[in-house]
Amino acid sequence: MLLSVENLDVHYGPAQVLYGASLHLNEGELVCLVGRNGAGKTTLLRTIGGFMRPASGTITFRGDRIDGLLLENVALMGIRYVYQDKRVFGELTVRENIELAAYPTGESLDEAISKVLAIHPKMESLLDSKAKGLSGGERQILLIGRALIGNPQLLLVDEPTEGLAAIIIGDIIKILLKMKNKITMVVVEQNLATVARLADRLYVMKEGCVSREIVDEQTIKNPSCYEDEL
Amino acid sequence: MFGKVENNPTLTLVFTAAIFLIFGYATSLPKITDFMIFCIFVIGFDLLYGHMGQLSFGHMLYLGAGAYGCGMFAYHVYPDPFLSLLAGVLLGALVAAVLGPLVVKTSAAAFALLNLALNEVGAYLVLSPWHKWTGGEDGLSLFFKKYGFINFQQSTFRFYFCLGSLLLVVYLVLRLVRSPYGNLLKAIKENEVRVKFLGYNTYVYKYITFIISGAIAAFAGALTSINLSYTNTSLISPARNVEVIFAALMGGAGSVIGAVVGGTAFMTISNYLAVYLIRWEMFLGFALLVFVFWIRKGIWGYVRKV
Numbered sequence: 001m002l003l004s005v006e007n008l009d010v011h012y013g014p015a016q017v018l019y020g021a022s023l024h025l026n027e028g029e030l031v032c033l034v035g036r037n038g039a040g041k042t043t044l045l046r047t048i049g050g051f052m053r054p055a056s057g058t059i060t061f062r063g064d065r066i067d068g069l070l071l072e073n074v075a076l077m078g079i080r081y082v083y084q085d086k087r088v089f090g091e092l093t094v095r096e097n098i099e100l101a102a103y104p105t106g107e108s109l110d111e112a113i114s115k116v117l118a119i120h121p122k123m124e125s126l127l128d129s130k131a132k133g134l135s136g137g138e139r140q141i142l143l144i145g146r147a148l149i150g151n152p153q154l155l156l157v158d159e160p161t162e163g164l165a166a167i168i169i170g171d172i173i174k175i176l177l178k179m180k181n182k183i184t185m186v187v188v189e190q191n192l193a194t195v196a197r198l199a200d201r202l203y204v205m206k207e208g209c210v211s212r213e214i215v216d217e218q219t220i221k222n223p224s225c226y227e228d229e230l
Numbered sequence: 231m232f233g234k235v236e237n238n239p240t241l242t243l244v245f246t247a248a249i250f251l252i253f254g255y256a257t258s259l260p261k262i263t264d265f266m267i268f269c270i271f272v273i274g275f276d277l278l279y280g281h282m283g284q285l286s287f288g289h290m291l292y293l294g295a296g297a298y299g300c301g302m303f304a305y306h307v308y309p310d311p312f313l314s315l316l317a318g319v320l321l322g323a324l325v326a327a328v329l330g331p332l333v334v335k336t337s338a339a340a341f342a343l344l345n346l347a348l349n350e351v352g353a354y355l356v357l358s359p360w361h362k363w364t365g366g367e368d369g370l371s372l373f374f375k376k377y378g379f380i381n382f383q384q385s386t387f388r389f390y391f392c393l394g395s396l397l398l399v400v401y402l403v404l405r406l407v408r409s410p411y412g413n414l415l416k417a418i419k420e421n422e423v424r425v426k427f428l429g430y431n432t433y434v435y436k437y438i439t440f441i442i443s444g445a446i447a448a449f450a451g452a453l454t455s456i457n458l459s460y461t462n463t464s465l466i467s468p469a470r471n472v473e474v475i476f477a478a479l480m481g482g483a484g485s486v487i488g489a490v491v492g493g494t495a496f497m498t499i500s501n502y503l504a505v506y507l508i509r510w511e512m513f514l515g516f517a518l519l520v521f522v523f524w525i526r527k528g529i530w531g532y533v534r535k536v
Contacts, residue, residue: 051423075429083424089417096413103410104429 002027002184003048003154008057010040010047017043019208020057025154030176030185032195035205036230041188042084044205045156048186049081050074061154076104078153084162084188086139090132094123094142097131098149105150116145119175137168144175148183155185161194173197192223192230204229236487236534239404243397246490250393253494259389260457261501266389266396267453268477269493273403273486274446275474280483281407282439283419284337287471288345289447291352294466295322296448298356301370301461302363311374311382315452322448325352326441334436337422349468357463369462372455382456392453396490399446404486406442415439419484473500476514479521482528491530 003025010018018040025031033041046052048059050071059067066074089097095113102112117124120141126134134142140160147155160176161169169191176198179185189195195202199220204212212229219225235241254262275289299321304314329348336344356364364370374382381387406412414435417425422432455461464470473496481492499517503510525532 049427051427071423071426072429072431075427081427087421087424089413089420089424091416091420092413096410099410100413100417100425101428 001025002029002062003186004058004060005044005048006058006060008044008047008059009055010043010052011055012043016055017208018047018054021205021208021210022057023203023210023213025184025186028181028184029200030180030187030198032199032202033186033188033205034190034192034195034202034226034230037190039205040208041205042158045081045158045186045188049079049156051081072104078151080147080152080155082140082143082147082155082157082160084158086136086143086163088131088134088139088142088146090130092131093128094131094134095127097142097146098127101146101149107150112149115148116142119145119148119178120171135168137164137171140164140168140172141175144172144179148179152183155179155183157185157187159188159190161189161191169194192227196221196223202226206230236485236530239401239408242404242487243401245487246400247393247397249490249494250396254389254393260385263385263389263392263457264501265494265497266392267450267457268473268497269490270396270399270453271447271450272474272477272481272489272493272496273399274443274450276478276481276483276486276489277403277407277439277446278443279475279478280485280488281412281419282415282436284436285342285475286345287342287475288347288349288468289443289474290466290468290471291345291349292322292326292444292447293451293454294349294352294356295325295444296451297455297461297465298364298451299448300452300455301372304372304374304455305365305370306363309373309375311380311456314374315449315456318452318455319445319449322451323441323445325448326444330437330440330444334433334440346468346471349466349471353463353466353468356466365462367463369460372459372461374456374459383459388457392457395449395453399449400486400490403446407486411435416484476518478528479518480528482530482532485528485530488528488530491533492528495529 001024005021005023008018008021009016021040021044033044035041047054050069054067058065061077066077098112098116099109102109123141126138131142160172173194187198202214202220203210204226214220214226235245250262250266271293278284278286296318300314300318303317333341333344357366418432425432451465454465477492477496478489480495482488499510499514503513507513521528
């Protein structure tokens with residue numbers, strides 16, 4: 001097992017957001033988290049990523065406890081996070097964004113750029129542009145590309161298609177499908193049609209808990225079987 | 231055209247040298263020497279504020295450490311100007327290195343106010359408990375040895391020495407901010423948490439930048455001591471922190487040329503406007519309002535845009 005999350009309780013100040021949330025992840029899987037707004041999907045993802053500390057519960061990655069680790073140490077273990085808000089380092093160029101991500105991993109800049117271009121060759125013409133000038137879709141692709149630099153073990157992707165034009169959503173899904181089976185991913189996604197295309201397994205979240213795990217491929221491909229629970 | 235100047239280090243150096251040579255010979259060399267030293271101070275301050283996004287209300291502490299390091303070395307140890315300069319820079323860097331672990335852990339208002347508090351402590355120590363070495367309220371009158379044409383008692387020599395020092399600082403800081411290290415500072419300014427999640431220990435980079443910034447401010451302080459041939463408590467006064475903040479905002483924070491332009495603009499206002507307006511500080515207040523509301527990228531940012 002690559003990742004095991006057991007009985008996580010997480011609070012924002014006095015307000016509890018997660019109540020004993022648990023999930024597990026096997027090597028090479030793409031697992032989706034679905035649920036209504038406020039169900040705790042992003043909080044769960046952020047807690048796994050080390051952005052938030054759980055009040056109780058454990059997160060184990062390759063057998064090692066990672067809850068309570070410093071953010072930079074979580075990142076150096078190969079866990080990458082693709083943010084929901086699609087914010088890149090706007091004052092830097094695309095090339096500099098890639099260089100910044102490559103340095104701590106020890107990967108050369110050329111190698112890192114080639115990884116980003118492999119998922120989106122059109123990015124080549126934008127390498128020397130300031131990242132703040134990129135469209136939402138291009139930013140998302142840059143964020144995903146940046147997360148692939150080094151030797152990522154686990155990709156946490158938060159609402160990758162939210163707020164994007166339909167044509168770009170298609171590109172993002174193609175990129176995620178291309179990465180599937182090569183890298184383990186947890187994807188938070190609201191769009192059930194997208195979930196049906198991507199997920200090997202999915203967890204339904206409700207009111208801060210993981211209420212159901214769906215493993216059956218036919219059920220996953222038929223969102224009407226679980227959309228009532230959202 | 232101005233964008234080209236900023237993107238080319240050689241043009242930047244030529245532009246900076248040309249401006250100060252023209253100003254120096256058109257007005258007064260000693261006055262423009264003061265301008266250049268102040269610009270070095272603004273560059274050091276702006277490395278922290280404009281490039282890394284941390285506003286300090288206590289950077290006079292490092293200017294003062296440099297001034298007193300230089301002055302005390304010359305007064306109590308040996309009046310060699312270069313060794314005194316080195317002593318000033320080292321003392322400033324040492325003070326920043328010692329206080330850094332405490333200061334760098336904070337951010338925003340806490341960072342600004344903690345620096346101010348430490349500046350107050352430093353000013354008090356210099357004024358009273360350490361008066362035997364610092365000269366207390368009277369300060370120290372300084373004399374520096376001459377070596378042939380190297381004569382710091384000559385205003386022309388001081389002018390060219392400070393011009394060379396300014397160009398050196400501009401060149402080194404330009405190299406720094408255009409390197410991957412500089413990009414990291416910009417990224418920390420934009421979103422430190424996300425930089426951490428790329429695997430960086432941002433504390434280390436902030437600490438190193440704090441020391442570099444303190445050392446540059448100390449260099450400006452040591453040059454001030456040599457230029458004025460004295461060191462006194464006005465060089466560590468917390469009340470003067472506002473000058474460097476004004477200058478950085480006026481010139482355009484986050485740009486080395488902006489710091490030079492801001493330093494020059496501030497010194498021009500405080501030196502020349504004071505001749506015509508008794509309460510010239512009021513003009514600075516209005517100017518600051520204009521910059522905060524309408525010219526947020528400062529004079530240099532505005533010129534580049536136009």
